[in-house]
Amino acid sequence: MGRAPCCSKVGLHRGPWTPREDTLLTKYIEAHGEGHWRSLPKKAGLLRCGKSCRLRWMNYLRPDIKRGNITPDEDDLIIRLHSLLGNRWSLIAGRLPGRTDNEIKNYWNTHLSKRLMNEGTDPNTHQKLSQPPPPKENKRKKKQNHKSKHKNKTEKRSLPEKPKVHLPKPTRITSFVNLPRQDSFTTASTNVSSSQDQVQDHINNIIPWSDIKEGGAVFSVGDGSTSSDFECDQSRIIPNVAAGGDDHSLENIYEEYLQALLKTTDQDQNYQVELDTFAESLLI
DNA sequence: AAACCAACCAACCGCATTTCT
DNA sequence: CAGAAATGCGGTTGGTTGGTT
CATH class of the missing domain: 1.10.10.60 (Homeodomain-like)
Known part of the structure; x- marks a missing residue:
């Protein structure tokens, strides 16, 4: 300081x-x-x-970096994660193996936020805009597959507008919650907070997103290094689940979460409600 | 052919948080 | 416990590329 x-x-x-x-x-x-x-x-x-x-x-x-070609599944996942987590790029990146926060942030700012705007969705709130932006004439023709820069870049989806996105700085979790920044399922707090941010962090901390494969988002429970930490955390984060001694409860909740998360965007409103309900249910 | 413009993204910057002494 | 140092994150900038005029 x-x-x-x-x-x-x-x-x-x-x-x-x-x-x-x-x-x-x-x-x-x-x-x-x-x-x-x-x-x-x-x-x-x-x-x-x-x-x-x-x-x-x-x-x-880093050797594990996956460059280029953000798949439609990944990009759908980014949108959904953003709706849950806001501009917490590192957290979002943590759910997309091989992707970096910078890459996702750039991709969001250059592609996804514009796409949402064009679809009449506020990229910050993920709510439908009351007045969708008028379709702007694209002065330039779409660029397609023309990039061959120094690296194997993603196939670009060209979008008509370039609104500069100035997203509000996300509020950091204050120390009383004491949540880890990322990749730490091991130190989550039992403290309960009512703020949306903290609800989201709770979700973030208990969902063992562990694998997203190309060509489709595949999530597996208990896979790889996160599995033991995840199990270890169950009792601390959701005491009522662990106390019930039901080994499948958390998986059920996880499954429920995935269902909500993976719902198509046609049902944005319902989807958001489901996620909110789900998040609240964790805090009971 | 040159100037202009839009798109992209690597890197910088400031600051918050965590860790160390 | 306080202050300093280290680390990490998110916002922003600026250089590069390539299409359009």
Whole structure:
């Protein structure tokens, strides 16, 4: 708090990363692991600030990153997650394996929010707009499959408008709830809050989204590393479920949630109500 | 061919939160 | 417990690309 940003240091390289820098960073992390971003650049022989290194690694160099081609299923999922979580890109990204928060944020701002606007839906509230925006003449023809930049980019869906999206900064969960930022199903709090944000975080913390495969959103319960944490959390997050001793209760709730989540957008209103009801039910 | 414009996205920046001392 | 340091997140910017005029 109040200290100078690390990137203000003079003499540090900024701007696009060179292949050599990428290699240095990758090799260093392969050898020593992630973390200690502050000291990493020096040790790795990079003239970059730690922040920059972290960003580069997280958004580009990590081996598990899936680049390009955001599938229709993924994009549907992003919309639904956004309606639940708001602009919590890292949380949304956490549910889309191989996708980064930056990528999803960019994709949202350049594609999805515009699409929702065109469909007459407010991208912030996910409510139907009373007055759908008039269909604007597209001065330019659609760009199709023309991008061949430096990477294998997503096939772009061209949309007619470019409203700059200035979304309100999401409210962070205050310390009394003490929820983890992400990827931590292990430390969820039992505290109950009535705010929408916290309801959403509760949902986020108990749903073991673990696998979304290309060509279709496939969710599996108890798959991979999250499964044990998830089970471990049941009793803490939903005491009434665990107390009942019904091993299937949570799965049922999960299933119910998925049904709501995966409903088609034709039923947006009902879908939202179902999600709200579901979320509230968790807090009883 | 050149200027203009829109689309895209990597990277930067500021700040909140968490961890460390 | 307080303050400092480290980390992570979300908003924004600016460079690049490629289509249109």
